[in-house]
Amino acid sequence: MRILLLALLLIPTMGIANTISVVHSNYSQSEAKAYSILQNSLAEDNLIWVDQLPVNQGFPSADQVKSIVEQNPSQASMAQIHGKELERWYDLGVVRHLTTVAESNRWRDLLPEFIYKKIQHRGQIIAVPSGLHITNTLWANKKIIDNTGLSLDSSWDNFLNLLAKIEETGITPIVMIDNVQFDTLLFESLLLSEVGAEAYNASMLDLDSTALRAIEPAFERVFQKLDALKPFISRLPEDTNIVTVVEAIVSGQAAITLQGSWIQGEFTFKGLLANQQYYCAQVPGQHEGVIFMLDTFAALSTSDIAAQQKQAIFANKVLDKNNQFLMNNYSGAHAVVPDTGLEKLNECNAAANNRLTEATATKQIVGSTAMGMNLPVQIGDEVLEIIHTFMTTNASAADTASHLRKRMKYGSFLIN
Template identity: 25%
Template sequence: MKGLHRIAARCCALLLGLVAAQGALAQATAVPLDVLHWWTSASERKAADQLASHLAQAGVQWKDAAIPGGGGMAAVKVLKSRVLMGDPPDVAQLIGTTLTDWADVGLVLPLNAVAQRQRWSQQLFPTVLELVTYKGDVVAAPLGVHRINTLLYNRKLFARWGLVPPRSWAEFELVARQLQAKGVRALAWSDEAWQIATVFETLLLGDAGAPLYRELMVQRKGSAWLDPRVERALQRLRWLRALATEAPVERVWADSARELLAEGAGMMIMGDWAKGELMAWGASPVRDFGCVVVPGTEHTHLYSVDTLAMLVSPRAREAVQEKMAEVVTALPAQLAYNRLKGSVPVRHDVDPSSLDPCARDSWETFARSRSARVPSLAHRMAADEAIKDAVAQVLWRYLTDARMEPGEAQRRLAAVIRAPGAER
């Protein structure tokens, strides 16, 4: 009997050694793909490493080319420079309208064969598939869906003082006053232009509703910007800033998330990538922090979708690029990546019970047919880089110049966002 145990143990050892050897061989023979992206925070880095691990098992080496910088502006500049020099990366993080711009000039490899083999039309959310389809071609591999209209709160502070996560602005104001009375900042804040725009579009969705939001951000009707509901959103934006801070403050979003975790602030309005960052630091969405939607945005999903485009290159990489697209959209990589990134899978064959409470609500809202799914302008889903930056600058000036009236801000926004040929 002991002899049988010894034989079984030796067989297991040999098998484990064989598996390890095969893994090492796969690593040694993996074909490298140069991947340019801007995932550099703790959670983003972990999520990218998770993708690299899944790809390595499939014989694809993730050759990292991370470019730090808020919102990817620096990465896009590097990408343009590399293309002009004739040395484009094999893969680039291109999202929203930036993706279609690059596809329009023929620099993006179509992934129609991958989409057909992997049955993307049956597996992916229709909104996501439409986003990565341009002129009949699938032009990117979608990774995850972020929810922008997210309000994070510190569970420990709320439990300590018996506070209830706000579902309305009246409740928000009450909670804010109670936090301030305890010497805690009610809302983490930054005056970085893109962060101001992120908060504003969330407020606009709540005050204007999804139909008007689409007229403003997607159809970009100039006259719609003079609607009283836009004025109300601008006034609320100024109120929130005054509630959060008096002095100008510009800081990266991760620092605001750190303040929330350290109990220096009770709440934070930010996309759910902030949730991923909190989890990367060891915090739990069940124990340490929670998520609700920003007041007024129930049953709506203000989204941004992470995508990777395979670029046309003088290097013969098409087969490996297609393999990467297959791996990163498959269910195992989807679950692993999004769990770390804070986003949710782009697939509708996910078991929602496997998701944390914040992610489950985001995924179920996005999946529900009666929900309003609207694209973020601040994160390139609804407009190009130039319009996004122009809107953010108007909002920044409005908040930093107390003399500017909401009506003036409305007129300036109408001027910078108007689409060619749109209604005036």
């Protein structure tokens, strides 16, 4: 799917008895620290997490991993993969289900309902959730915002005025990484704020042809808003690390970025405090709500009983309450198990927890299209590319909205 810099962690053929290999993302220092919590916990049970390929190894395709799985049928391996890509890997036989583990350990009672539903596919539990990221959040340098005399509120007009005032000072108003995912994070945030969760899901999740026809004017309004933002955005090279974005905000080179809550892991790693050095705020618009990405680990297929037992240990370690607290404190994600106390650590955690609670209660919570939670892989790739092309060219809002709707309608014929 979308290109990520990941490390393939597989047991060497000479293998050590008490090892488990992992295919996992490796973006930043804060996430590496989060992984170390799980690694240490596994080591307490004499199970060693093994890293094999270089950090800059591209994420292998499902077919490539399937080949590795078939060549090493007794290998115990986990993969950090989520959303529709996860479902595709399961359908290809690369991933095996964890239903027995989930039932034995009462995951249904432990996990919030919407999270539990997201790890189900074809009647089976196909992954263990590790953390939840809210993706429609603005992160900003507090001092720069305060100096404008304006606030980060829900008014679109106020937001544009805020950006103009920042630009007058010579500071970059918005900094973003130049890739398809981050452009789509912005698009989907504005779309949810424009139409609300029901219309968002009908189009971006269900690909309902009637809903797609009805939402085209909203697509155009969103592209018009994106057009208004373009002059305020500084685009960093595609391979830029999230850490660089954080440093641009912290140093005052730029005022605002739109990122998922993973960026808070970097603020925490630097020892910064919410509402003292940085702000967090919902993207402005008439509808409030939450867009989420669910981090999950899946068990790669094996018929070896000993390997399956190691995978079960790994899965249960992920859901351990203490591990949930520590891992997600460092990664910036929200714990998937209740009552960890993580929301009390800082004011952005508390605000995000309130947003999540309210959105869940009012059903204003949707999956992130940018992060692969909604659309089948082939359709999702094309949708992201259409949005990215608009953000990097002079394409018109009306033409792009029409093109997007038509391609998504065609995609709906492929899956419905």
